Amino acid sequence: MTRTPTIARRTALLGAAGGALALGAAACGSADQEQPAAAAPGADGLTPVRLQLQWVTQGQFAGYFAALDQGYYADEGLDVQILEGGADIVPQTVLAQGQADYAIAWVPKALASREQGAMITNVAQVFQRSGxxxxxxxxxxxxxxxxxxxxxxxxxxxxxxxxxxxxxxxxxxxxxxxxxxxxxxxxxxxxxxxxxxxxxxxxxxxxxxxxxxxxxxxxxxxxxxxxxxxxxxxxGTAMLQDAVWASSDRLADSAYQEQTVAFLKASLKGWAYARDEPEAARDVVVARGSTLGASHQLWQVNEVNKLVWPSPDGAGLVDPEAWERTVRIALETRNAEGQTVITAEPDEEAWTDEYVREALDALRAEGVDVTGESFSPLTVTLEPGGA
Missing domain, CATH: 3.40.190.10 (Periplasmic binding protein-like II)
Incomplete structure (x- = not known):
């Protein structure tokens, strides 16, 4: 299924988007806050890009760290800065406030933020399964x-x-x-x-x-x-988790569109590297300053790979059935306080596969395996305390 919401390549809905953002101003920033255009290249010719993680440096994000370490982002003309997350950081809010160019967030949480006014769009569903x-x-x-x-x-x-x-x-x-x-x-x-x-x-x-x-x-x-x-x-109650989210408003800008394709291409190539070289990907994460031990990090990279691969249609594409299940649970399930994640169906601009499909086509042309159908996980031996 190909889904290309009307935000892509169009600008007519920006007025409505701004009104929606105003509803969530307290949580997501001022409705009048101008979203930055794609940054101009620096002296090195690379365009600065900020990626906000949803948690601290660890194997959960191995593909992004691998893409940075292996020079995949630089190959696409991007100078990517990976911003560490934490308990007090809401990545989709950081994105909505213009303090990052992309963010990693679980789908239900991001949909809640979008309902509250954060104009963000899922542009790549990296984790295909719940962890x-x-x-x-x-x-x-x-x-x-x-x-x-x-x-x-x-x-x-x-x-x-x-x-x-x-x-x-x-x-x-x-x-x-x-x-x-x-x-x-x-x-x-x-x-x-x-x-x-x-x-x-x-x-x-x-x-x-x-x-x-x-x-x-x-x-x-x-x-x-x-x-x-x-x-x-x-x-049967799994919900979609780690996805790449972009600014809905900025997706009307052609430079940001091209940057998004380039960013996704390099990121998915990083995930392919983490799949094929899990020990090396572990070493990259450890070198980035993770406080978790080496065996724990290898376990983490290996288990995260199971959530990404195989992706029969291509990594990063949204499985419509999994999306609908996530939305249904978010709409119907009440927590201990009687609250649901969202109160209405997400609008059609909550996700798009347009940019990730372009990225996948480019990777296939380079001979990169974007499905991982032959993926076989490691058997990892954990050491005491994850050392």
């Missing part, structure tokens, strides 16, 4: 979602909980009464210490933390068989 799990000790007997009834269930909140809540609702559980919800820290200590029966985890981060921890009963590291995981991809 979120709900993990329990195997002896707890939580083999399916219904078994969460009466249990203490951890989640991070901040928009990370909707896959869990959708799964519980589909299983006939009332999230506000049939389980005891606990605000979970961004670690697995609550599960390991017995305070939480089922904890939220990302395949590429917190789940690895469990396998890097020592089982006090054996003195050895925990093993996968010590745990039971609920995978939302298998349950």
């Amino acid at each position: 979120t799990l709900q993990v329990s000790f195997a002896d707890a007997g939580i083999g399916d979602v219904a078994a969460l009834r009466g249990r203490t269930v951890g989640n991070w909140g901040f928009g990370n909980e909707y896959e869990l809540f959708a799964a519980m609702t589909a299983a006939g559980l009332d999230p506000s009464g049939d389980v005891t919800l606990v605000q979970q820290q961004f670690d697995m200590l609550g599960l390991l210490q017995g305070d939480i029966d089922a904890a939220q985890a990302m395949t590429y981060n917190e789940y690895a933390q469990l396998l890097e921890a020592e089982d006090p009963a054996t003195g050895e590291l925990y093993r996968p068989e010590d745990f039971t995981v609920l995978d939302w991809n298998e349950v």
Whole structure:
């Protein structure tokens, strides 16, 4: 399915876009704030570009760091600065306020920001699958979602909980009464210490933390068989996560359009590098100053690759079925406060595959494998503490 929203190559909707931005001025910046045009090339002939990550430097973003390290951005005429994220940084807001040229954000969170007035557009859906799990000790007997009834269930909140809540609702559980919800820290200590029966985890981060921890009963590291995981991809409530978002308003500018194609081309080439050279990609991330250990980072690159590859139609394209599922859950699922992610269907300009298709065509012409159909993940051995 090819979808080319009317923002691309057109300017007639800018007035309406400005009005929408005014609705979200408190969260997303002033409606009168002029979005910058594509920056002029510097003395080196490269155009400065800022990419805002949604979290700290780690293997989750290996493709972008690889593209920078391997010179793929420079090859496309871009001087890319990667801005680290954190708990107090909302990447889509940084983008909407003109403080970045592109941002990495989960789709439901970005759609919420767009509904509030942030004029941002998904231009490449890099993660094709969800990386979120709900993990329990195997002896707890939580083999399916219904078994969460009466249990203490951890989640991070901040928009990370909707896959869990959708799964519980589909299983006939009332999230506000049939389980005891606990605000979970961004670690697995609550599960390991017995305070939480089922904890939220990302395949590429917190789940690895469990396998890097020592089982006090054996003195050895925990093993996968010590745990039971609920995978939302298998349950059917997976939502789309890491995507590249661009400024909707600026996509009316031809220079920004060309820059977006160039940026996506180099970024996807970086992801292909991370797929084919995971150890080297790990080394790039470690060299960038990640505080996580080398084995943890290799695990992370390997697991993230599983979320990107294979991409049968081409990396970065939106799967319409996954998009519709994400939107449906965002519209219908209520969290502990009774709120849904969004209150109305996103408009047709929330995503476009126009620019990523151009990027994929260019990569194919260069002989780059953009589908990864032969991708085979590594078997990674984790060291204590992820060292």
